[in-house]
Amino acid sequence: MSVLEVNYDTSIPNNVDLGEDRKVLKALERWHPGYLNWWQGMGPDGFQDSLVYLRTAVSVDLDGWAKFGYVKMPEYRWGVLLAPQEEGRKIPFGDHMGEPAWQEVPGEYRSMLRRLIVVQGDTEPASVEQQRYLGKTAPSLYDLRNLFQVNVEEGRHLWAMVYLLQKYFGRDGREEANELLRRQSGSLDSPRMLGAFNEETPDWVSFYMFTFFTDRDGKMQLESLAQSGFDPLSRTCRFMLTEEAHHMFVGESGIMRIIRRTAEAMKEAGITDPNDVEKIRALGVIDLPTLQKKINLHYSLTIDLFGSEISTNAANYFTSGLKGRFKETRIDDDHQLKSTTYRIMKPGDADFIMSDEPALTTVNARLRDDYSENVQSCMDRWNKTLEKLDMDYQFELPHLAFNRAVGLFSSISATPEGKIISAEEWQANRDTWLPSSSDMDYIYSLMKPEYETGKYASWIAPPRVGIDNKPGDFEYVKLA
Ligand SMILES: [Fe+2]
Ligand SMILES: [Fe+2]
Numbered sequence: 001m002s003v004l005e006v007n008y009d010t011s012i013p014n015n016v017d018l019g020e021d022r023k024v025l026k027a028l029e030r031w032h033p034g035y036l037n038w039w040q041g042m043g044p045d046g047f048q049d050s051l052v053y054l055r056t057a058v059s060v061d062l063d064g065w066a067k068f069g070y071v072k073m074p075e076y077r078w079g080v081l082l083a084p085q086e087e088g089r090k091i092p093f094g095d096h097m098g099e100p101a102w103q104e105v106p107g108e109y110r111s112m113l114r115r116l117i118v119v120q121g122d123t124e125p126a127s128v129e130q131q132r133y134l135g136k137t138a139p140s141l142y143d144l145r146n147l148f149q150v151n152v153e154e155g156r157h158l159w160a161m162v163y164l165l166q167k168y169f170g171r172d173g174r175e176e177a178n179e180l181l182r183r184q185s186g187s188l189d190s191p192r193m194l195g196a197f198n199e200e201t202p203d204w205v206s207f208y209m210f211t212f213f214t215d216r217d218g219k220m221q222l223e224s225l226a227q228s229g230f231d232p233l234s235r236t237c238r239f240m241l242t243e244e245a246h247h248m249f250v251g252e253s254g255i256m257r258i259i260r261r262t263a264e265a266m267k268e269a270g271i272t273d274p275n276d277v278e279k280i281r282a283l284g285v286i287d288l289p290t291l292q293k294k295i296n297l298h299y300s301l302t303i304d305l306f307g308s309e310i311s312t313n314a315a316n317y318f319t320s321g322l323k324g325r326f327k328e329t330r331i332d333d334d335h336q337l338k339s340t341t342y343r344i345m346k347p348g349d350a351d352f353i354m355s356d357e358p359a360l361t362t363v364n365a366r367l368r369d370d371y372s373e374n375v376q377s378c379m380d381r382w383n384k385t386l387e388k389l390d391m392d393y394q395f396e397l398p399h400l401a402f403n404r405a406v407g408l409f410s411s412i413s414a415t416p417e418g419k420i421i422s423a424e425e426w427q428a429n430r431d432t433w434l435p436s437s438s439d440m441d442y443i444y445s446l447m448k449p450e451y452e453t454g455k456y457a458s459w460i461a462p463p464r465v466g467i468d469n470k471p472g473d474f475e476y477v478k479l480a
Contacts, residue, residue, distance in 0.1 A: 212251025
């Protein structure tokens with residue numbers, strides 16, 4: 001069997017020779033029932049007996065890595081899949097740059113490395129928990145299927161991190177693996193580790209925003225972990241990125257379809273002013289100003305996930321060779337950052353200032369900037385579409401300082417345009433910038449399931465192409 005292929009003969013599908021690695025296989029088999037228990041209890045509510053047209057990874061070869069077929073979600077074959085080992089790979093940055101990539105955990109970095117894996121691992125089940133009830137209000141079977149695809153793959157990403165913990169971290173790893181099933185999104189006693197993963201994803205607009213903004217943070221984190229000198233982590237993340245692309249597609253195309261439907265309905269009704277919110281809502285579609293507020297919310301929550309702009313932790317991860325930068329190997333510098341600087345924005349006395357800081361302590365800020373650039377280029381596509389549809393409206397990303405809870409901007413209040421104001425003024429205007437309770441009530445009022453094959457809820461356009469090239473009337477989910 002080629003290393004690219006996945007062995008489905010063991011209880012846990014894998015391409016890491018688990019059949020020969022009895023100890024780790026046993027540990028994973030012991031963890032498995034708890035996982036299934038978690039999936040039943042915290043995964044999609046209902047639908048566990050429905051047949052869902054899902055893709056399953058059958059290879060880590062980038063062409064033709066997945067096969068599609070109807071599966072009951074609890075029977076999904078969650079597996080351990082690593083991208084192929086790169087012959088002679090070297091550590092690409094930090095103090096150990098140029099040394100052979102580690103195949104075992106370097107003792108001195110053991111706890112830092114475990115921490116990185118646990119933080120990444122914690123986000124995976126968290127998002128499944130956050131999306132737990134969305135199936136009840138899916139706007140179509142196509143969307144329902146996409147939700148479940150994202151959910152089972154986040155489950156697989158949990159497996160990916162748990163494999164690393166079980167294989168490389170002995171007893172601590174086993175304990176951490178159990179903790180990953182114990183913490184719960186939004187729980188008061190044992191919440192998930194990062195803020196945005198304790199927020200609710202109560203409706204489908206939030207879901208598309210989450211997959212667009214927050215899964216894209218996931219992509220950036222995976223990209224920088226894919227650079228890791230710890231080769232098993234690098235290989236794991238490289239394959240996760242293949243799956244992650246679909247999650248962001250769901251978000252980006254979902255919002256695009258909302259925009260299209262709103263434009264279409266406005267045109268039919270002869271409404272030209274996108275700010276005529278009441279009239280537009282009367283059409284049963286989502287007005288663009290509300291989408292802008294959702295953008296403001298999800299963007300600001302998500303950039304908090306990058307951590308403090310200036311961070312010695314991040315510097316240590318970098319220097320140790322554990323976590324690199326976005327596209328590290330393509331950056332033209334010394335990859336050690338001993339004397340280079342990076343320019344970041346900081347709050348000044350009355351305004352913002354640009355400041356050259358040591359590149360080493362600002363790797364978080366740099367990753368966030370790369371993220372923002374990526375988000376902006378996707379938003380440009382929405383804006384192009386708005387133009388093409390003759391809509392007199394453009395979306396904008398809020399200022400870095402808007403609505404922040406982490407880092408340099410968390411102590412100030414700023415408008416989405418980047419004007420520093422008092423906390424009182426901010427509160428008084430909050431509902432013009434972020435979704436108000438009446439905005440959310442309106443969105444909730446639209447959340448009614450549409451389970452008829454080929455049909456779509458009033459507020460969203462059908463996709464242009466089906467999943468796996470299926471026709472428009474394909475039954476993506478056979479409801480039990
Ligand atoms: Fe993930
Ligand atoms: Fe994801």
